[in-house]
Amino acid sequence: MDIINPAVSDYLLSHCTPADDVLRDLAAETHQALPDSAGMQISHDEGEFLTMLVRLVGARQAVEVGVFTGYSSICIARGLPEDGRLLACDVSEEWTSMAQRYWERAGVAERIDLRIAPALETLRALPHEPAIDFAFIDADKVSYPLYYEELVVRLRPGGLIVLDNVLRAGRVLDSSFQGEADVAMRQMNEIVVGDDRVDSVMLPVRDGVTLARKR
Numbered sequence: 001m002d003i004i005n006p007a008v009s010d011y012l013l014s015h016c017t018p019a020d021d022v023l024r025d026l027a028a029e030t031h032q033a034l035p036d037s038a039g040m041q042i043s044h045d046e047g048e049f050l051t052m053l054v055r056l057v058g059a060r061q062a063v064e065v066g067v068f069t070g071y072s073s074i075c076i077a078r079g080l081p082e083d084g085r086l087l088a089c090d091v092s093e094e095w096t097s098m099a100q101r102y103w104e105r106a107g108v109a110e111r112i113d114l115r116i117a118p119a120l121e122t123l124r125a126l127p128h129e130p131a132i133d134f135a136f137i138d139a140d141k142v143s144y145p146l147y148y149e150e151l152v153v154r155l156r157p158g159g160l161i162v163l164d165n166v167l168r169a170g171r172v173l174d175s176s177f178q179g180e181a182d183v184a185m186r187q188m189n190e191i192v193v194g195d196d197r198v199d200s201v202m203l204p205v206r207d208g209v210t211l212a213r214k215r
Contacts, residue, residue: 001170003204012045019044023071026102030069033098040068042138042164046206047075050136050162053211054079057160059133062086065119065147066139070099076136077108086112087126089119089139119143123150130156130214138164141181144188148212152197155214161198163188167208 004012019027023044031038042050054062054076060083062076067090077086086108090096093116103109115122119139135151137144144163151161165185171177172186189210192200198212 001173003167003170003207009043013043016045016048019047022102022106023047023074025105026069026071026074026098029098030071034069034095037068037095040138042072042075043206046164046209047071049205049209050075051079053160053162054134057134057158059159060084061132062134063123063132063136063151064088065123065135065137065151066090067092067096067099067114068138069095070102072136072138073099073112074102074106074108076134077103077111078106080111082111084111087122088112088114089122090114090116091118092116120146120150123147123154126150126154128154130154130159132156133159135159135161136164137161141165141168141188142184144184145191148188148191152195152212152214157214159214161212161214163192163210163212165207166202166210167204169207172208 030041050072059080064073064076064086067073067088073088096114103112132154137147166189168182168185171182192210192212198214200210200212202210
């Protein structure tokens with residue numbers, strides 16, 4: 001299912017704050033070096049959306065689950081104040097080595113704490129106090145419910161969790177798709193809408209984005 005018509009996509013990209021040289025170069029290198037995985041990189045309009053959300057929330061403490069080559073990390077970190085911090089969770093030293101080079105170029109490296117380890121281990125080791133202002137989940141879909149639960153209990157009132165790929169190219173709408181990731185995302189979507197700890201909205205941004213705000 002085409003969630004966004006290509007013509008609409010082009011129009012969206014031409015009507016948001018344009019990418020700077022750092023983001024353009026990062027996108028180009030990612031597609032050149034990792035052509036089979038480059039689809040995991042968020043689009044530029046979604047990156048600008050993340051930056052705006054971080055600023056609107058007034059976030060100082062942010063968490064990202066799933067770094068890849070660092071595009072979304074830059075967008076989140078740019079929304080933080082100078083003394084803000086982003087805890088970036090990933091398991092790939094190869095992909096994040098590219099991310100770290102571009103974090104330096106973007107001038108946000110000092111705001112980002114990269115943890116190379118299974119994200120659940122990193123999240124479960126965090127204090128249980130509700131101190132997180134903003135979180136972005138864009139990693140292995142099967143573990144989304146687990147990531148969400150570890151984050152929502154640590155989210156401060158008014159804090160925001162953003163979940164990416166919640167539409168799975170429309171496969172969540174069709175029960176004939178029974179892949180692990182599709183089943184997990186259907187479960188995730190039901191968990192959020194039924195969670196009385198948050199107010200939520202699902203948006204048809206790219207592959208679907210859910211915003212869950214802690215009450």
